[in-house]
Amino acid sequence: MNNDNLSTTFQAVADPTRRIILARLAQGEATVQELARPLPMSQPAVSKHLKVLERAGLIERRREAQRIWCRLQARPLRDVAVWATEFQQYWNESFERLDALLEKEKARSGDDKRH
Amino acid sequence: MKVSQSTAKPAVITTPNDTEIRIVRTFEAPRDLVFRAYTDAKLLSQWMGPRKYKMTIEQMDVRPGGRWHFTHIDTDGTKYGFHGEFREIVRPERIVQTWNFEGMPGESLQTALFQEHNGRTTVTSIVKFERKEHRDGMLASGMESGMNEGYDRLDELLRTMH
Numbered sequence: 001m002n003n004d005n006l007s008t009t010f011q012a013v014a015d016p017t018r019r020i021i022l023a024r025l026a027q028g029e030a031t032v033q034e035l036a037r038p039l040p041m042s043q044p045a046v047s048k049h050l051k052v053l054e055r056a057g058l059i060e061r062r063r064e065a066q067r068i069w070c071r072l073q074a075r076p077l078r079d080v081a082v083w084a085t086e087f088q089q090y091w092n093e094s095f096e097r098l099d100a101l102l103e104k105e106k107a108r109s110g111d112d113k114r115h
Numbered sequence: 116m117k118v119s120q121s122t123a124k125p126a127v128i129t130t131p132n133d134t135e136i137r138i139v140r141t142f143e144a145p146r147d148l149v150f151r152a153y154t155d156a157k158l159l160s161q162w163m164g165p166r167k168y169k170m171t172i173e174q175m176d177v178r179p180g181g182r183w184h185f186t187h188i189d190t191d192g193t194k195y196g197f198h199g200e201f202r203e204i205v206r207p208e209r210i211v212q213t214w215n216f217e218g219m220p221g222e223s224l225q226t227a228l229f230q231e232h233n234g235r236t237t238v239t240s241i242v243k244f245e246r247k248e249h250r251d252g253m254l255a256s257g258m259e260s261g262m263n264e265g266y267d268r269l270d271e272l273l274r275t276m277h
Contacts, residue, residue, distance in 0.1 A: 010219075010220075010248075011220070011248060014247075014248040015248075089165065090164060090165060091126050091128075091138060091140075092125050092126060093164075093165045093166065094162055094163055094164055094165070095126055095140050095142075095162075097161070097162035097163075097166065098142065098149075098152055098162040099142060099143065100162075101152060101158065101161050101162045102142055102143065102144035102148060102149065102152060103143070103144075105144070105148055105151075105152070105158070106144055106145075106148065109148070
């Protein structure tokens with residue numbers, strides 16, 4: 001996975017409004033008007049968020065019958081999920097290795113006397 | 116002699132405010148030794164990162180203003196580089212260093228505090244980002260155990276996509 005793509009995805013999902021939009025689109029395609037309705041902001045403001053999501057490859061927009069429809073592109077989110085899981089595991093696995101190393105070093109230095 | 120076989124307790128990861136991540140973990144060893152494991156390149160390369168990665172330490176100049184740089188190499192050859200500068204070294208209590216994950220936005224400042232109680236050492240790492248969005252990027256989908264509302268939404272979203 002390309003790190004540049006990941007950081008674009010991260011920046012796109014760091015905003016709560018954009019996460020609301022993504023959550024709505026996870027339920028199915030929607031028009032820009034439908035997406036804007038529950039949000040406390042103007043339609044142009046929503047369109048700006050949609051542009052960010054589109055640039056990040058998270059949504060696709062198409063025009064049909066005078067309306068713009070948006071659809072979720074889940075692939076980058078899956079990549080983030082895979083990466084984030086790995087990140088969490090990174091520290092836990094590191095610390096488990098450190099546990100083992102500390103036991104070894106304690107035995108070597110005779111620090112076990114204190115137990 | 117009491118030796119725990121595998122404590123295997125997960126680190127406690129929280130977000131105390133908008134720009135920080137706090138990671139707390141306790142080790143069954145005295146503070147001097149844990150501090151050494153964090154600052155001696157020969158020891159650090161034996162535990163930092165998942166087992167499957169090969170780790171190389173290009174630079175590890177442990178003093179204020181000294182640079183550090185290491186690389187993880189995945190089994191497929193992919194390299195993940197990290198680098199930064201040590202800002203403060205107080206043996207065996209405290210390490211302050213800047214931290215960059217090459218390819219990710221935002222430098223963070225990491226403070227590691229080492230506290231000893233009855234021969235066990237608790238390491239508290241506070242990772243401070245310049246901007247909330249950089250921290251949120253790091254946390255984007257699961258690093259923090261008690262997730263806030265926004266991330267619950269992202270979680271839900273990810274669940275719907277299997």
